[in-house]
Amino acid sequence: MIEYRSIGKTFADGTEAVGDFSLVLPSRTTTVFVGSSGCGKTTLLRMVNRMIEPSRGQVLIDDVDIATRNKVELRRSIGYVMQHSGLLPHRKVIDNVATVLRLNGVDKSEARDRSYAVLETVGLDASLATKYPSQLSGGQQQRVGVARGLVSDPNILLMDEPFGAVDPIVREELQAELLRLQRELDKTIVFVTHDIDEAFLLGDQVVILKKGGEVAQVGSPAEILATPADDFVRSFVGLDKGHRKLHVEDRDGSRIVVDATGKAAGVLTE
């Protein structure tokens, strides 16, 4: 369980990234921070592994204030996946993945074996293991990034817009892959995105943020759609536009789901 207690962050230049933020992220669920740029979502994420220190308040993992923990040890115990894979360009794919294990003191041959195994888990062919990151496609690099985040089997996985820089088709693939992985692995995932559809797809708990880390609404995707807290949320999730307002029309005996603009969205099967 991750808990934010009255967190605030003012950067050295006076910018207030987060005003006063409190939230509990239950274990073994995916919490998605979603908002436009400048809403403090990445700042909040990076506080969990102390890449950013809060100016006020505390972050607790399993009831321990992480400010009391050694930064480097803490980071090694948490998986981290970032937007531009963040792979080391001078190391082969397999060594990039194994680095995390080596930092944790796992011996060389075991680190190698486990790295090959996790590459398979994220759907990468073993033949790519000896390539350098720049020889891989963007989607493959992101998979390696996910593999690196998972390889030491951490309880917590932080994902900072991990699929933001790949094309839509690859993004869908990676999202589906993450859902599959999460069913198997049951991690506590903190996921940051600006894409509300991605947030609804992946999140058990979705946190919609306004400027300065102010919470507009917290809830499951269904709760947010059923009872949007205010006009900001309604507009952010797209309820004021046509594509979320669905109704059923009968066409030749089939029940077709149609949105407010008249576009067919799907077929009702029940």
Place this chain on the structure above:
Amino acid sequence: MSVVSDTIDWFSDSTHWSGDDGVPHRLVQHLGYTSLTIAIAAAVAIPIGLWIGHTGRLRGLAVVSSGALRALPTLGVLTYASLYTGIGIKAAIFTLVLLAIPPLLAGAYAGLESVDRQTIDAARSIGMTEWQILTKVEVPLALPLIVGGFRSSTLQVVATATVAAYIPGPGGLGRYLIDGLALRDYPQVVAGSVVVIVLALVLDGIFVLLQRLALRNRPAPVRSTV
């Protein structure tokens, strides 16, 4: 007879290839001064350069002071240093070290600055210590530029080490130039220059190979050169 044929005669004279004033001995002396200079300068400049590059602090100071060091007139510094150290090799080495520092310093901090911030951020967030970030990420990625610093530093010192002979006592290949000028023995002057030039070219070639070696793990196009 022309200077060219005189110079060829100078090279073919076997007395110029043996003894304390022979080419091999002078060459070894010259290389000795150069390596000593580079070793001292690197011991000073590389740690400072890496610290500046890693922390991003005092960069302005480094730029200004290396600029000032580069602008120092070598012969003036040499004469001035001799007043303190006495006539001998110490003054020459001191002068050459001042000359060798700026390129080494620039190579080190510019090299580290050229490393992608996102790569460093990623290394830190997977739990590398600052020392591991420096030694396992920044230095390997900055190596081509660091070697580049050694390259220009070494070439400058090899060429300028001839001034060591300006003060009596020290040797090196500069002996041929300074003594030759004093004796108006121009074939000796030209011969000395030729040896220095060949030495500089050979060293440059070695550094080209080293820089290639530093880049061997990079299949992708890489930003390069200072």
